[in-house]
Amino acid sequence: MGELSALDVRSRCVGTTAVVYAGDYLNKLSGDRIERECKRQLDLGCRNLVIDFRDTELVNSIGVSILLGVIDVAERNGAQVIFSDVNSQTVQLFEMLGLTRHVALARDEQEALASLIEQGTLTPATGH
Amino acid sequence: MELPTRKLIHTFGALADLGQEISDSGNFEEMVLTSLHLLLGALGIRRGAVAEFEAVDGLLKFVAVRGLPDAFPSSITVGEDTRAALLRIGLAAVQLDKLDPGSELQPLFTACRILPGTGVQLCVPMVVRSELIGLVLLGEKATGEGFGEEDLDVVSSMIRQIGVGIHTHRLLAQVEQRAVENRRLYDDLRAIYRDTVRAFAAAIDIKDKYTQGHSERVGKYSEIIARQMGWTEEEVEGIAIAGYLHDVGKLVVERDIINAPYRIDAKQSKELNRHPAAGYEILSPINHPYADIPLMAKYHHERLDGRGYPDGLTADQIPLGAKIVSVADSFDAMTTDRPYRTRRNLEQVIVDFRKNTGTQFDGEVIIALCRALLYEIKGETKTRPLMKMLGKDYIEPEKIIPLLNELIAELQPRKSASVFQ
Numbered sequence: 334m335g336e337l338s339a340l341d342v343r344s345r346c347v348g349t350t351a352v353v354y355a356g357d358y359l360n361k362l363s364g365d366r367i368e369r370e371c372k373r374q375l376d377l378g379c380r381n382l383v384i385d386f387r388d389t390e391l392v393n394s395i396g397v398s399i400l401l402g403v404i405d406v407a408e409r410n411g412a413q414v415i416f417s418d419v420n421s422q423t424v425q426l427f428e429m430l431g432l433t434r435h436v437a438l439a440r441d442e443q444e445a446l447a448s449l450i451e452q453g454t455l456t457p458a459t460g461h
Numbered sequence: 462m463e464l465p466t467r468k469l470i471h472t473f474g475a476l477a478d479l480g481q482e483i484s485d486s487g488n489f490e491e492m493v494l495t496s497l498h499l500l501l502g503a504l505g506i507r508r509g510a511v512a513e514f515e516a517v518d519g520l521l522k523f524v525a526v527r528g529l530p531d532a533f534p535s536s537i538t539v540g541e542d543t544r545a546a547l548l549r550i551g552l553a554a555v556q557l558d559k560l561d562p563g564s565e566l567q568p569l570f571t572a573c574r575i576l577p578g579t580g581v582q583l584c585v586p587m588v589v590r591s592e593l594i595g596l597v598l599l600g601e602k603a604t605g606e607g608f609g610e611e612d613l614d615v616v617s618s619m620i621r622q623i624g625v626g627i628h629t630h631r632l633l634a635q636v637e638q639r640a641v642e643n644r645r646l647y648d649d650l651r652a653i654y655r656d657t658v659r660a661f662a663a664a665i666d667i668k669d670k671y672t673q674g675h676s677e678r679v680g681k682y683s684e685i686i687a688r689q690m691g692w693t694e695e696e697v698e699g700i701a702i703a704g705y706l707h708d709v710g711k712l713v714v715e716r717d718i719i720n721a722p723y724r725i726d727a728k729q730s731k732e733l734n735r736h737p738a739a740g741y742e743i744l745s746p747i748n749h750p751y752a753d754i755p756l757m758a759k760y761h762h763e764r765l766d767g768r769g770y771p772d773g774l775t776a777d778q779i780p781l782g783a784k785i786v787s788v789a790d791s792f793d794a795m796t797t798d799r800p801y802r803t804r805r806n807l808e809q810v811i812v813d814f815r816k817n818t819g820t821q822f823d824g825e826v827i828i829a830l831c832r833a834l835l836y837e838i839k840g841e842t843k844t845r846p847l848m849k850m851l852g853k854d855y856i857e858p859e860k861i862i863p864l865l866n867e868l869i870a871e872l873q874p875r876k877s878a879s880v881f882q
Contacts, residue, residue, distance in 0.1 A: 362495050394475035394502030395495065398527065401507050401603060405528045429467055430505030431604030 342370040347446055348455050350381040355389045359396035368402045375410045381454055382407055383445040387418040397430055404435045413437070413454065417445040472615055475503035479619055483626035492630070494525040496623045500597070501527060503619065504612055508580050508600030512536075513627055514593045519544065521569075521596055528600060529581070543569050547586040548593050552617045552624075554608070555584040583608060585616060587624035594624045594631075651750055655702065662705035665712060669719045675793055678850055680704030682789035682830070685846060689829035690785075699751025700782055706754060707761045707786050710740030722800040737762050738771040757782040761790055766820040776823075784823040788830055791822070796851055807856055811864045815871070824872040831865045838862060 343354040351374035358364045371382050384403065386392075392400070407414045417439040419427065427433050439445035449455035479499045482492060497511050508528030512521040522536040539547075546565035555566065566584065580600040587594040597620050602608065608616070662676035669675070683704035687697045711719060714736050718729045725733060741759035749755075760783035763769035765776045795810045805813070811831075818827050837845045838858050848856065 362491060362498070394471070394478060394500075395498045397502035397505060398498035399502075401501060401505065402527060404603075405507060425467060426471060429464060429471070430502075431602060431606075432505065434603060434605060 342366050344370055344374065346374070346377075346379065349379055350383060350446065350449055350455050351375075351377075351379040352383045352385055352442055352446075354385045354387070355396075357388065357390075359389060359399055360391070360393045361395060364396060364399040365402070368399055368406065371403045372406050375406060375412055380412050381449050382412055382414045383417055383439070383442060383449075384414065385417045385442050385445075386420070386423065387441070389423070390420070392423050392426060397426070397432070400432060404432065408435070413449075415439050415445040415448070417442045472503050475499045476619065476622075479622050483622060483629075489627075489630050490524060492626060493623070496619075496626065497525040497527055497597075500599075500616070500619045500623070503615060504608075505603040506599050506601070507603050510598045511595060511623065512597075513595045514539070514544075514587075516593070524595075529598075537569065539569065544593060547596065548588060548591070550586050551588045552585060552621055554599075554613050554616055556608070557582055557584060583616065585620045587620055587627065589621075589624045589628040592628070594627050597623070651698075654750060655698070658702050658705050661709070665706075665708050668711060668716060672797065672799075675797070676705050676708055678793045678797075679707055679786065679789045681846060681850065682792055683785050685833045686785050686789060686826060686829045687782075689833045690825065695751070699749075699754065700757070700785055702749070702751055703754045703757035703782055704786055704789055706744060707740065707758045707790060708736060709743050709758060710736030710738065712743070713739045720800070724801055734762070734770050753780055753782055756780050757786050759783070761786040763787070764821045765823065769821075779823075781823070781826075784826050788822050788826045792830065796855070807851075807861050808864060811861070811868055815868055818872060828869050828872050831869050835862065835865045835869075838865075 342358065343356065345352050351371070353367060353370055353374070355367060358367055367384070371384075374382065382403065384400070389396075404414055414436040415438070416427070416432075416436050418441045419438060424433075424438065427436075427438075437445075437448070439448060446455060479496055482495045482499065493511050493513070497509055500506070501509050510523050510526040510529055510533070512523045514521055519539050519541075520536050521539050523534070526533060542565045547569075557570065560566065560570075570581075570584070581598050582601050583597075583599040585597045585599070587596060599616065602612075659677065659680075662680065666673045666676050680701045681704070684697050684701040687700040692700065711733075714733055718725060718733050721729065737759050741755045744755035744758055747755075757780060759771065760769075760774060760779050763772065763774045763779045763783060764787075765779070767773050767775040792810065795805050795813060796807070798804050814822060814827050814831075818824050834847055834856075836842050837847050838856060838861060
């Protein structure tokens, strides 16, 4: 597993999967750093994106728009997106606005990575 | 919580954030981009763009774009027909899949390369007070559902706010532009005023063949003293003007008296002493861009001890500006040749200042002049206007520096102290 941090957004690579931590960036214009980081990881060859919401209490309209941007970039690159550790209130919001039609949800990061291993899109304990 | 309630709360949040963004943001591009994010995020719309309309060029310039293809243009030219059609539509959302193939808007969408598959579903013109402000394009919803009536109401409401934000920003930009132009115009007028005053000062001095350049020098000495005293640049400009014009009243005094190559008698002196009051009469009707210029001219022959003219004012009654012009005037009188005597050397001038500070001259003003002289003599200034006016051979640094230091030290504790204060 490789640790990396770029553009002030915390992220790490697990094989061909990038785990990006949403933190408290999402709800303002600076949230586009998350989108840029996802794009950067896809350009580096990642085929899966796990966006982790463990430190995100609330997602507002700006956050939703940025996440729609992430989904768009991922779809254009043929990558899969998983949202992990999303609180119930935010899950309801994502369902209401249709984001859950385009991403999978996982209880936490480990579950997200495990599901990717199960699908065969991630080889365990590899890094790039 | 029921779905409609959740939706309502989310939309209200977006509307509130949009209102705050539009009223708070100083950066136009950021304001538009954040507004687009809020609009897309409010309804879960996957892509969109906001264009600002520039009426002069007939250009729709895209300020914020999200999720549209790279080939999407940065701006498009809008013909009169399309412009009229957008104005007619107002804030109503045009659903592209229901658009008549012969619509006046078709050229616009062709220019935007909004072809099937690009995902753009709605086009909403931004119209504020019958003026086309811009245009918003919106793509499909992430739910895959079409836009319902409620969605279209939210879209119209948010786009109205964005339009008002852009309109307000434009008005502010115009006001700022006018303020800049007005400032430039004001500066030009002030420059013209200063040049006119200088020309006028030269005209005053021509009447007195022995003191040519006197008014200009008094203006410059006054400026140097005021700057040394920490006056603002605007105040310094004002005192320079007062210096240039302080003798304007001499225009009404007989030329023979002004040019007398001997000490004038009491009657002639009385005639000559009319000039400060006459100067005030001449300068008062003029609307000067600086304060108190007529008063500085009127009181430049007043003394702290009340023995000056025209009103015999004492210390605090005399405006500080007049005290500065008074010192500048006397300094120039002592350091230039007169018809009945040659100029004094600087040591004698300093002795005169020491003797008359507190009775004729203000101590703080004398200190400022002494400091300005010291800094120039010691070479601590970038330019040396005093040396230039006095002549480089006039000053003997080794003699003058101690005298200036002594006088400053002596006056420092009492500054403008006067028994008459």
